[in-house]
Amino acid sequence: MKTVKIFLILVLVWFNLGTFVRANEKDDLPPTASGPGTGVHQGQNLGVRLITFFQKNISPVDGSRCPSQPSCSTYSLQAFKKHGFIKGWMMMVDRLIHEGSEETKVSPVVFIDGQYKILDPVENNDFWWYP
């Protein structure tokens, strides 16, 4: 029973976390003539702070191994900024799951800095939000 209560509290916290940690965010704008998904969620939410910390302190030591362009941390940062904490987190997890050879069947491959990388920006993963 205690476990169930803790679980339910965490679910409530999770789905409201975007509200609690959101700061200076604006509503998503509708798609503009320059392409879908150009809304602004430029707030410094928790996700942005975590990824920024990772990029400054952990990534330089760990090195870059990401087969995609942009890198996973940059992608996550862009997703958090564009869509807020909750949706950004889901998109980050989606990127971590799908960054593999199977993605080359549905996304283009580009040659950057002497390497072939899968072109997979945020717009490649939220295009269907804007029919």
Add this chain to the structure above:
Amino acid sequence: MNQKRFLFFLFLGLILIPFITQTRAETVVIDSQNQFQLASEAMAKGDYRQAVYEFKRFLFFFPSDPETPKIHYLIGKCYFLEKNFEVARESLDQTYQTYADSAVGGQALLLIGESYFQQGVSKEAIYYFEKTVSEYAQPEIKNAAIYKLGWARMQAGQWQEASQAFQTVASDSPLFSSSQNLARESLKATDLPSKNPTTAGVLAAVVPGMGHVYCNRYKDGLVAFALNGLFIYAAHEAFAHDQDALGGMLCFLELGWYSGNIYSAANSAHKYNRAVRNEYRKNLHQQYHINVFASPQGPIGLAFKIEF
């Protein structure tokens, strides 16, 4: 004394004569035809920036020339060919506003639509092609706009509407034959294989990873299953050992993995459908490609490319 003065002036003359002959420049007269030819050649060579300069020079020196409307359009077209779409649209919009009552206005509107089409912004492309169809009755412009409208509707995945558009191209238009083929082929697109994003999401919710397997992404499915399985197992073990705080944290992280797995499955289905449709459109483009903007100047020219 007179002799000395004579020698001085003779010496001066001998020094100055070469300069006099050098400063006598050749006079060239450039008329509007020459200037237009210069600009057109730059455009034909692909030096669009230089072409814009020369076209603007034309407008400066010959503001009242009858070719002025065409020049305004060509400036916009140079930006378009350079893929500077935003600037192209601004220029073409000014051309449309200034010459709305003439064919040049229709060409400008059509090219605005094409710029959106090339950028993949189907909604705007459709708007401008429809606007061109409704405002311009000249057959060449109207049929080109209808033809492009069909392509834009295909790009937007509106296959039925695309077929209807292609069917309205006039029978005496050079685009008629291609349009009839495209009207038929676009209807076949409704039978293309597809994956249902809702099904993918529900499967992922029931068993993490199943949604990816449904979308033929087996490795991704395995990753999603393994990650969610590990976190669920770890959380269960933590609660079983009365480590509620740890269990709570693991549950919190697992919520992220679980919801991300559902989103990823649905996203995979959408990407699959997009890839299938894009491949189909690419094949149609290779089979029935007609560039309605082939002519670099003057009225809209048409170029055929049909591969057998």
